[in-house]
Amino acid sequence: MTEISIASCLDLIEQTFEREAEHIVRGEMAEIGALARTKVEHLETLYKAIEAGALRGQPSALIKRVEKLQATALEHDRHLQAMRFGLSRMIERIERLQSDTNVGSYNQYGARVQFSNSRGRFESKA
Numbered sequence: 001m002t003e004i005s006i007a008s009c010l011d012l013i014e015q016t017f018e019r020e021a022e023h024i025v026r027g028e029m030a031e032i033g034a035l036a037r038t039k040v041e042h043l044e045t046l047y048k049a050i051e052a053g054a055l056r057g058q059p060s061a062l063i064k065r066v067e068k069l070q071a072t073a074l075e076h077d078r079h080l081q082a083m084r085f086g087l088s089r090m091i092e093r094i095e096r097l098q099s100d101t102n103v104g105s106y107n108q109y110g111a112r113v114q115f116s117n118s119r120g121r122f123e124s125k126a
Contacts, residue, residue: 005049006062009042009045009049010062010069014065016035017039017073017076019035020032020035020039024076024080029083046069050066
């Protein structure tokens with residue numbers, strides 16, 4: 001790979017990361033997912049070039065761009081992990097709220113009896 005083709009590959013990755021950053025800030029998970037395939041394709045191209053030794057003898061500015069992309073990828077990964085963690089906790093809370101509001105009673109043997117399809121209407125099921 002020549003310096004020009006490496007630079008154009010880096011340009012594509014940087015543009016992809018910029019769009020990804022915009023989606024992260026807006027919380028647009030679907031758009032981030034749609035962009036993932038493009039990002040992976042560009043990164044694989046760069047990875048293959050690096051593995052083939054394309055960075056040997058390249059200017060330090062080009063190598064610094066690659067290092068900056070690595071740092072950006074790590075930063076985006078941390079943000080995406082935080083978003084995934086936050087969403088999973090939110091789902092857990094919603095599920096807990098739903099299970100806490102189930103309406104039921106106890107039968108003559110002390111076993112719990114769940115009213116069918118009842119949630120939160122305590123006064124009408126007594």
